[in-house]
Amino acid sequence: xxxxISYRTRRKVKNALFVSILTAMTCLAVLPLLSLxxxxxxxxIAALAGLLGASLSRRxxxxxxxxxxxxxxxxxxxxxxxxxxxxxxxxxYSSQYAGLRAGRMIRFxxxxxxxxxxxxxxxxxxxxxxxxxxxxxGVLALVLYMLPVVARTADQVLAAVPVxxxxxxxxxxxxxxxxxxxxxxxxxxxxxxxxxxxxxxRMAGETAPLLIILDGGTTSGGGAGFQPLPLRLYxxxxxxxxxxxxxxxxEALLLLVVIVAVYxxxxxxxxxxx
Amino acid sequence: MKRVSTQGWNGxxxxxxxxxxxxxxxxxxxDAATLIIAAAPSIREFGVSFLWISAWNPxxxxxxxxxxxxxxxxxxxxxxxxxxxxxxxxxxxLTQINVQWLRSVVSLLLEILAVIPSVIYGIWALLVVAxxxxxxxxxxxxxxxxxxxxxxxxxxxxxxxxxxxxxTVVALTREAIASAPKDIAEAAIALGATRQETVALAVxxxxxxxxxxxxxxxxxxAFGEAVAVSLVIGNQPQxxxxxxxxxxxxxxxxxxxLTGVGSPLQTAAVYEIGLLLFLITSVFYGLGRxxxxxxxxxxxxxPW
Numbered sequence: 001x002x003x004x005i006s007y008r009t010r011r012k013v014k015n016a017l018f019v020s021i022l023t024a025m026t027c028l029a030v031l032p033l034l035s036l037x038x039x040x041x042x043x044x045i046a047a048l049a050g051l052l053g054a055s056l057s058r059r060x061x062x063x064x065x066x067x068x069x070x071x072x073x074x075x076x077x078x079x080x081x082x083x084x085x086x087x088x089x090x091x092x093y094s095s096q097y098a099g100l101r102a103g104r105m106i107r108f109x110x111x112x113x114x115x116x117x118x119x120x121x122x123x124x125x126x127x128x129x130x131x132x133x134x135x136x137x138g139v140l141a142l143v144l145y146m147l148p149v150v151a152r153t154a155d156q157v158l159a160a161v162p163v164x165x166x167x168x169x170x171x172x173x174x175x176x177x178x179x180x181x182x183x184x185x186x187x188x189x190x191x192x193x194x195x196x197x198x199x200x201x202r203m204a205g206e207t208a209p210l211l212i213i214l215d216g217g218t219t220s221g222g223g224a225g226f227q228p229l230p231l232r233l234y235x236x237x238x239x240x241x242x243x244x245x246x247x248x249x250x251e252a253l254l255l256l257v258v259i260v261a262v263y264x265x266x267x268x269x270x271x272x273x274x
Numbered sequence: 275m276k277r278v279s280t281q282g283w284n285g286x287x288x289x290x291x292x293x294x295x296x297x298x299x300x301x302x303x304x305d306a307a308t309l310i311i312a313a314a315p316s317i318r319e320f321g322v323s324f325l326w327i328s329a330w331n332p333x334x335x336x337x338x339x340x341x342x343x344x345x346x347x348x349x350x351x352x353x354x355x356x357x358x359x360x361x362x363x364x365x366x367x368l369t370q371i372n373v374q375w376l377r378s379v380v381s382l383l384l385e386i387l388a389v390i391p392s393v394i395y396g397i398w399a400l401l402v403v404a405x406x407x408x409x410x411x412x413x414x415x416x417x418x419x420x421x422x423x424x425x426x427x428x429x430x431x432x433x434x435x436x437x438x439x440x441x442t443v444v445a446l447t448r449e450a451i452a453s454a455p456k457d458i459a460e461a462a463i464a465l466g467a468t469r470q471e472t473v474a475l476a477v478x479x480x481x482x483x484x485x486x487x488x489x490x491x492x493x494x495x496a497f498g499e500a501v502a503v504s505l506v507i508g509n510q511p512q513x514x515x516x517x518x519x520x521x522x523x524x525x526x527x528x529x530x531x532l533t534g535v536g537s538p539l540q541t542a543a544v545y546e547i548g549l550l551l552f553l554i555t556s557v558f559y560g561l562g563r564x565x566x567x568x569x570x571x572x573x574x575x576x577p578w
Contacts, residue, residue, distance in 0.1 A: 012468070014468070014470055015469055022364075023371070025360050025367065026363070026364045026376070032387070033390075034383075035402055036395070040394065086294050090291070092291055098295075111563055112302070113301075115494050115495075115559030117497070117525055119525055119551075120552055123312075126532060127545065128304075147298050175284045176287075176288070177284040198389070201389045205389075205390070207391065208500045252397050256394055260386065260389070263389045
């Protein structure tokens with residue numbers, strides 16, 4: 001009798017220990033994000049408030065900040081305009097047209113590509129086009145990195161369309177072409193937009209593909225050249241000892257706000273159309 | 275007549291799409307080919323010994339990958355240890371502890387963690403992680419003076435990498451656990467098993483493969499991360515033999531190696547490092563994919 005009770009207690013204690021370890025680990029997993037948001041938020045807001053002050057040099061710093069933001073958005077828009085249609089088209093083929101084996105092979109190839117590190121995209125472009133305008137090089141490097149990611153994401157969204165819908169449409173006499181535009185794309189529109197926005201949010205902060213193309217961002221001296229926000233941030237950080245902390249924090253906060261806003265938009269579309 | 279033209283359009287559309295597929299896959303082949311061609315002089319010069327030459331010496335024209343392999347392996351191991359232990363337990367908590375608000379808040383936060391760019395992680399590492407690690411290790415005693423001064427080194431880089439990889443591990447492990455058969459877990463509970471016993475005996479055996487896959491994918495991501503690591507690892511190609519020593523990883527060296535003007539051989543050696551990184555990440559990515567059933571993953575909001 002005594003041993004049975006103690007066995008039961010032991011199991012209960014073990015279970016309680018298990019649950020509390022799980023809870024503690026979950027808190028530990030969330031802690032870095034809270035710390036990150038807190039530190040960047042506090043320093044960034046203080047820095048932005050400082051930059052909004054009247055001093056002339058600070059005002060130019062603010063202007064540079066806005067310039068970097070605009071260049072960032074332009075780069076992103078151009079890269080997305082090139083890679084989204086191409087990637088989605090490839091995904092339509094691999095999910096709707098390709099046979100079972102061909103589809104599997106295409107998917108495997110694109111999967112492996114999408115796992116390749118972002119820094120390699122910049123290196124490859126540097127080797128292919130060493131002397132080209134930084135804007136073009138930056139956009140192309142981003143496209144090279146983004147294309148397989150877009151194709152893979154879109155393929156997964158399109159593959160999630162219920163087969164019964166597609167078969168129904170084909171049974172009614174619609175061609176593949178009609179099925180895609182009347183059934184597949186309308187059914188998956190919301191998920192597709194959400195997933196692509198999520199990809200864009202991740203790409204908007206990519207520094208590595210731009211890095212090597214723009215020669216670390218240091219050649220053209222300060223804000224004279226073409227420097228999207230993430231790149232500016234990196235070059236400010238690596239310029240060494242005397243980097244202007246205020247500007248770095250303000251830039252970081254700005255970038256964070258833009259990216260979280262795109263992410264929030266994706267979440268909101270996902271929520272409101274389901 | 276009409277029917278023929280519909281068929282015609284269908285065929286044209288399909289071939290346009292097929293060309294797009296070829297462009298996407300061709301871009302990947304172009305990637306690999308460019309790396310191989312650009313690395314050719316170095317491959318010819320050093321052969322296989324590139325892997326174990328432990329010097330990166332522009333003066334004597336001697337370049338080897340060993341210091342960078344060492345830096346990568348060490349930082350990635352720390353990252354995987356952290357992300358594996360914390361990430362897998364968090365995923366278990368998210369699926370097994372039935373508190374709705376905790377579940378949605380934590381998954382939201384982890385998704386945000388996944389979109390934050392690596393430069394921002396770099397700033398956070400300089401601002402928070404490095405000072406905290408210096409203070410913690412100072413309290414534990416016996417810290418090299420150099421680390422105490424800057425906080426740069428293998429340990430800091432590994433911890434930051436661990437945080438960056440965690441969303442991947444949590445999301446994939448959660449999918450793996452969710453796709454384990456429900457009835458067996460329910461049967462275990464019906465037989466009077468505690469939560470802990472259910473997880474250990476009726477859930478984990480089915481999720482083991484998926485968890486392994488998530489760790490492989492996390493490994494591939496950790497190897498390829500350049501920007502945040504290069505900000506805190508110290509950027510010195512040396513084999514320090516200590517967690518507090520400065521080092522350099524394959525990816526982080528690429529972030530700063532091409533900016534300086536170097537000899538053609540040096541540039542080729544840098545590209546060979548890139549090729550090596552490409553091979554390593556492809557292998558781990560392929561392994562991870564092999565372990566994870568594709569349709570088990572929800573297509574929306576994928577954090578990797």
